[in-house]
Amino acid sequence: xxxxxxxxxxxxxxxxxxxxxxxxxxxxxxxxxxxxxxxxxxxxxxxxxxxxxxxxxxxxxxxxxxxxxxxxxxxxxxxxxxxxxxxxxxxxxxxxxxxxxxxxxxxxxxxxxxxxxxxxxxxxxxxxxxxxxxxxxxxxx
Ligand SMILES: [Zn+2]
Ligand SMILES: [Zn+2]
Numbered sequence: 001x002x003x004x005x006x007x008x009x010x011x012x013x014x015x016x017x018x019x020x021x022x023x024x025x026x027x028x029x030x031x032x033x034x035x036x037x038x039x040x041x042x043x044x045x046x047x048x049x050x051x052x053x054x055x056x057x058x059x060x061x062x063x064x065x066x067x068x069x070x071x072x073x074x075x076x077x078x079x080x081x082x083x084x085x086x087x088x089x090x091x092x093x094x095x096x097x098x099x100x101x102x103x104x105x106x107x108x109x110x111x112x113x114x115x116x117x118x119x120x121x122x123x124x125x126x127x128x129x130x131x132x133x134x135x136x137x138x139x140x141x
Pocket of ligand 2: 011012013014015016087088089090091092
């Protein structure tokens, strides 16, 4: 998932925007540099339009505050390989696995897979997700 995706990612259940991003693992693709260079020549940076999440997580920095200092070429070169998208409005969390954000409504989610993901990364995620996140979590209550 490219950081750039955060500019359009809304909660599939309540439609809230923007979401919070918790990065567990990044992957870099320096071989994309040439392709990105061409892109930058055509479209003036900054590339992220509203928020840049590579500058700041879990809530992105507003582009209007950073302007040309935004490292948005890197936002194209880098993928979030593993992480979580969190909706601060309804409290739902969505895993990012193998670079793909799994933004599914509750009835299409697989509870056991979700809980296994939370167990694996519980030390890297905040309590509001691990213990209180919806639709399920590792909390007792
Ligand atoms: Zn950016
Ligand atoms: Zn939501």
